[in-house]
Amino acid sequence: MSELPIRPLPFAQRLRYSAESVPFFLFMGLFKILGIDAASAVGSFIGRHVFYRLPPARTARTNLRAAYPDMSAPEIEKTVREVCDNLGRVVAEYPHLDKLALGGPGARIEMDGVENGNAAVASAKGVMFISGHFANWETMPVAASLLGYDGGLVYRPPNNPYVDRWISRQRAKLGPKEQISKGVQGTRRIFTLLRRGKAIFLLVDQKTGEGISVPFFGRGAMTTAAPAMLALKLGSILLPASAERVGGAHFRVKIHPPIEFAPSGDYDQDVPALTAKITETIEAIVRERPSQWLWIHHRWPRARDVVKKAKKRNGQDLGGSGVSVEREGSSLT
Numbered sequence: 001m002s003e004l005p006i007r008p009l010p011f012a013q014r015l016r017y018s019a020e021s022v023p024f025f026l027f028m029g030l031f032k033i034l035g036i037d038a039a040s041a042v043g044s045f046i047g048r049h050v051f052y053r054l055p056p057a058r059t060a061r062t063n064l065r066a067a068y069p070d071m072s073a074p075e076i077e078k079t080v081r082e083v084c085d086n087l088g089r090v091v092a093e094y095p096h097l098d099k100l101a102l103g104g105p106g107a108r109i110e111m112d113g114v115e116n117g118n119a120a121v122a123s124a125k126g127v128m129f130i131s132g133h134f135a136n137w138e139t140m141p142v143a144a145s146l147l148g149y150d151g152g153l154v155y156r157p158p159n160n161p162y163v164d165r166w167i168s169r170q171r172a173k174l175g176p177k178e179q180i181s182k183g184v185q186g187t188r189r190i191f192t193l194l195r196r197g198k199a200i201f202l203l204v205d206q207k208t209g210e211g212i213s214v215p216f217f218g219r220g221a222m223t224t225a226a227p228a229m230l231a232l233k234l235g236s237i238l239l240p241a242s243a244e245r246v247g248g249a250h251f252r253v254k255i256h257p258p259i260e261f262a263p264s265g266d267y268d269q270d271v272p273a274l275t276a277k278i279t280e281t282i283e284a285i286v287r288e289r290p291s292q293w294l295w296i297h298h299r300w301p302r303a304r305d306v307v308k309k310a311k312k313r314n315g316q317d318l319g320g321s322g323v324s325v326e327r328e329g330s331s332l333t
Contacts, residue, residue: 007161021162028095028166036096036108040089040249047088052081056296060084063295067217082291086245090136093249098173100139100251102146109143110246113255116239120258121149126194126236128227132205132282133294135243135251141201142175143253144241151199152178154190176201187226194236202227205282207299214276216283219300228274232263238278242285244292256281 009017031039051057060080064071071079100108120127127149131140141153153176157164168179178193180186180200190200204224213220231238240256259277263270286293 009161017160017162020160024160024163025166027091031092032095036093036099036249039092039096043088043090043092044085045088046092047084047086048081051084051088057084059298060295063297063299064290066219066300068290079291080295083293083295086135086292087294087296089245089249090138093136094138094167094170096249097138097142097170097175099249100142100174102143108250109139109146110250110252111143111147111255112252113257114147116257117144117147117149117255120237120239121199123237124197126197126234127151127199127239128194128231128236129199129201129239129241129255130204130227130278130282131201131241131243132203132285133297134285135245135292136249137203137243138171138175139243139251140241140253141171144199144201145175149199151201152176152180152189152193154180154182154186154200154202157181190226191230191234194230194234204278205293205299206297207301212272212275214272214279216279216299221279221300223275223279225271225275227278228271231261231274232267232270238274240278240281240285244289256285 031042034042057080060083061076064076064079068076099106102109102111117127117129129140129144129149131137134140144151153171158167171179180189193200204227207222208224209222211222211224214223215221216223227238230236238259238261240259242254242256244252244254246252259274259281261270261274261277264273
């Protein structure tokens with residue numbers, strides 16, 4: 001679905017969202033004035049000196065210790081600081097997504113593995129470009145669009161509709177014009193595009209409450225099964241992609257060989273097996289350069305998640321007694 005109008009909101013909600021968006025737009029305006037290189041450098045400073053001291057950095061530290069038990073404390077701190085550096089740069093680069101040229105004297109993106117993308121798209125089977133939050137992850141759909149890969153980008157909208165609309169417009173300047181938000185309607189649209197042989201661009205590295213648990217760095221992580229289900233139903237190609245920051249606001253985007261999977265014929269077993277293989281591929285990319293991945297997500301279950309799941313299960317058991325059950329939303333991004 002292309003950009004949708006903001007749904008009518010109560011006055012109090014409009015006021016709150018407007019007030020919340022003011023500092024965001026002030027910073028975006030400043031970054032726009034600075035130009036892409038200076039903005040990225042300022043974002044780096046903010047990341048290293050501000051984001052590094054915020055709670056998400058503690059989450060990154062915890063995740064890294066669990067994923068790399070042999071990593072020394074100084075190495076962990078260095079990686080966390082680089083993760084925060086990259087996140088600050090990503091935020092500051094949003095007003096400049098239209099500067100992410102591919103080829104030519106002003107090129108910001110260099111490509112690797114284009115032959116994999118061309119072959120998959122030419123097959124007309126429908127292609128799911130699957131990836132994670134690597135470097136500036138917005139470079140991947142931009143590069144695909146500049147290469148002529150027609151399709152839609154799947155994303156999780158920010159809560160603030162004014163911020164969501166602005167980010168969507170930034171993406172659409174060079175990236176896919178069709179941006180599909182999560183939900184039943186979005187899933188139907190994805191299905192339609194794949195059946196028409198189009199491309200879908202989605203991030204599959206975040207936790208989802210309605211996914212399935214598969215190994216990720218040796219621990220079970222709730223992961224969306226949607227790409228595996230669609231690939232098995234439609235015969236679509238699963239094509240991993242990754243981005244790497246090679247210096248300042250310059251990037252290398254790599255299209256990896258397609259994921260090979262031979263279905264057993266047992267759909268209920270094939271879905272988790274293929275989901276595990278997708279996640280294994282994402283892990284392998286993370287391991288190539290850990291500081292390029294966004295470790296700040298609560299990717300693995302926490303104690304409170306276990307309690308919430310138990311309460312949810314108990315609520316479902318008592319569903320006949322009129323107990324309402326709150327379901328967590330799932331996402332393809």
